[in-house]
Amino acid sequence: MLENERHGPQFCLSVADSLPPQCGGADIVGWNWKAVRHESRDGVKWGEYTVVGTWDGARLTLTEPPKAPRRPDPDDEDSFASPCPTPAGGWKPVDPAQATEKSLQAAMRVARKSPQYAGAWVDQSYLGPGPIREFEGNDPAKLVLNVRFTGDLDGHERRVREVWGGALCVSPAKHTEAELRGIQMKVQKEIPGIQGSSVDTIKNRVSVTVFVVTDELRNDLDSRYGPGTVRAWGVLEPVAD
Known part of the structure; x- marks a missing residue:
């Protein structure tokens, strides 16, 4: 306030x-x-x-006196978890010489060149609960690079593997990142009352913020952009009677 x-x-x-x-x-x-x-x-x-x-x-x-702030539930610890099955022996580099920051950036450039690119993120949840020590968080050999595409996963994995030797998860997506950016722009223009929006790479959807989410709004978003493509979040929550 x-x-x-x-x-x-x-x-x-x-x-x-x-x-x-x-x-x-x-x-x-x-x-x-x-x-x-x-x-x-x-x-x-x-x-x-x-x-x-x-x-x-x-x-x-x-209608009531203000109270102490209610902290939101913390994000799920597995929110960045890789959707690929854990390999036998656990996540680890296949070529430590190419599990470097330079190789990581090269892998991202390769992935983004594809018109089927749907987003990327890194996962360190396999290191266990609690804070990640600084040297681990800065070590490309101790993360899983996640990259999503809308098709030809084997081909994309081969191309990324040419430059990246660290742990890698290549997974499918329904929408490319470019498609989601386009949907985001349309939502902002077409839906009244939008207070903010973003592209959720991990969930492969667009997230929008409104003051109050209604069933009518949810149905409208599903009808316009496809079921589950746009997720609405309310600033205000209805109070149970």
């Missing part, structure tokens, strides 16, 4: 990394800074809270 000289109390959709912070969103009706702990600097007041109220499509009117 933030208020500055340009606007009254609003909940933040995104926050600029500055001091004081900057953000914008929908107005909050009934907010009282004197009733909550908050920070202030240079005429800006801000804080984190859980709020409950009624939404009229443009503003949130409080």
Whole structure:
């Protein structure tokens, strides 16, 4: 929640990394800074809270006093996990001499040249739970390069293997990255109320942010762009009666 000289109390959709912070969103009706702990600097007041109220499509009117912030559930530890089966003996380089940062960048260039390229990411989840030590996180020999394509997986794997000797998972995708970028642009133009969007390489879909997700919106997105192609996330969550 933030208020500055340009606007009254609003909940933040995104926050600029500055001091004081900057953000914008929908107005909050009934907010009282004197009733909550908050920070202030240079005429800006801000804080984190859980709020409950009624939404009229443009503003949130409080119906309960603000509470301590409810932290979102942490991301699934396996969110970056490779979809390929773990090889016999575990994930490890097949050619350590080519499991270098230079080779990793070369592999990415090879992958991105393909019109069937659907995205890439690195997986270090096999190192186990807990924080990854710095020397492990910076070691290309201790990661799995994941690359996705919409077709000819064997051919793409051979081409990537020409320059990359580290652990590798090549997996199929329904949409190329270029297709998803195009869908992202269409959604932003065609669907009212979109507050933000991104391409989710791992899930091979477009994610959009709106204030409230409805069944009508979900059905509309599936009808326009194909089932599961666009996933909507709500800034506000309905409160059970």
